[in-house]
Amino acid sequence: MTERNIGDVILKVDNISLSFGVMKVLDDISFDVRQGEIRSIIGPNGAGKSSMLNVINGFYHPQQGSITFKGNTRKQMAPHVAASQGIARTFQNIALFKGMSTLDNIMTGRNLKMKTNLFWQALHIGPARTEEIENREAAERIIDFLDIQAIRKKPVGKLPYGLQKRVELGRALAAEPDLLLLDEPMAGMNSEEKEDMCRFIIDVNDEFGTTITLIEHDMGVVMDLSDRVLVLDYGKQLADDVPDKVRTNQTVIDAYLGVPHE
């Protein structure tokens, strides 16, 4: 692995608590993500990992705590505001726009880069046409990067699962995010597809300098990719450290393997 280029803290999560009724989903979670880092969140099912991502991009509103992203502290925000600040994500269950082509999905990812108004769009001349072509070029760079040229005009609903995951990554990358949240990018993939996806994640981080926070269940992948790992269990923070330390942490092992009851 090349020399890691880790910068200052880009995202800081302070004392986040989230509950739905009496269900406590997240309990006093604090961690940070540094610029250029690949940060993993792991934990058994129901640990609150996806909820944590939903809090970061504004989909859930925590009862307590605050989030600081690029120096702006906030308690709540609408998801599209988080998007305009530079947070993009993919979903555990693919959330593509199924009726649209691969190209249109990726172009939709660039909607915040496009500004022309209804009038120009309706006539499709002047600024609207220029803007469309400029963004098409950017979308094509992502299509090249992910090696999905052959399916650019295909409706994504008919693509195989692995490719859909790749298109979804493409849509998130199209926004040129500062922070990319990946929710189980390798779930349900065979080992070859997993290798491809790992390569893409490393390349995104390496070439674009994108900070990545990912949730994953494949421990081999997590330990190989991550700079630091946050471990959650039942909404509580068990550990937050470099992979080697987490691997040998007794509470983490207990959470994953269980402890004998006396």
Added chain:
Amino acid sequence: MIYRETGQFKSSYESDQALFPIKQDRYVILGVLIVTFGVVPGLLNEYWLNAILLPFLIYALAALGLNILTGYCGQVSLGTGGFMAVGAFSVYKLMIAFPELGFIPLVLLSGVITAAVGALFGLPSLRIKGFYLAVATLAAQFFLIWLFNKVGWFFNYNASGMINSPPMTVFGVIITGPEGDMTGKYYLVATFVALFALVAKNLARGRIGRNWMAIRDMDIAAELIGVRPLIAKLSAFAVSSFYIGMAGALYFAVWLGSAEPTEAFDINQSFLVLFMIIIGGLGSVLGSFLGAGFMVLMPILLKNIMVDGFGTDAALAAHIEIITVGVLIIGFLIVEPHGLARLWRIAKEKMRLWPFPH
């Protein structure tokens, strides 16, 4: 066969993103335009223009509007009749108050008024979806018709509650009302429809259209990549109502000449336009035309076959006609739930590969 893109290479994104990237499609569209504007008015008599082509074109415009909202943005609406009434009554009041502005600007202006009303009734879509939204728009339908029936200001306190279109000219030809020139009416409506079909196509392939479709396909993901649901949904309601308002204005002022709200713009109109886009194809500009053509032409065709061909009693023929249209709709939806536009696309795919199956 003839329909093949072999040898047509594109060397820029611009040509790849063109409205009709394949040469044969461009020729077809050019041919349709030549026939529409050059051949049809000279060839067909007044009956054809008035009874078939005018309603077809006006309904196509309304179907385009509803397709923007329902087909592209995924918001079901049963308020089409009510919004057409807003367009009709707006153009009526404007024609009385500002005749000096000219008819075409007044139609556009009544579209703008309808867009504002549509956006207002689109507000519930921010909270409710699907069938529930359909019911909320149903409220718009009933409220608007009630309003135009009850408040005398809208029909200038006419004792019959009717509105009558005063004669207005475009380029010196009387267009509106019963004295209007039929060919002139046809040219005006056809121009409106052609221009706004182009606008719809442009909107659909740009950022705004993609945002609408994103909201339709997966609203949560759309929001998380920066599409604002408020703006996307309300703009769809506004643009859709703009089209429907213009269709209502033309329907009243150019085609009917006089109208009474409960009769001309009742809930059946809403269903008719909804059936058009379902049969024609949701999320397709071509489908709006095919659906409007099917729903306007099929009853007339059936009636002509039965009454003139078989000598069926006219009243009986009317009932058989309703039954047959219903059966045809069900049949079509079973064979191709995505509408006539999808059938056309499949036919094109087959033509590209013919004589080979793959």
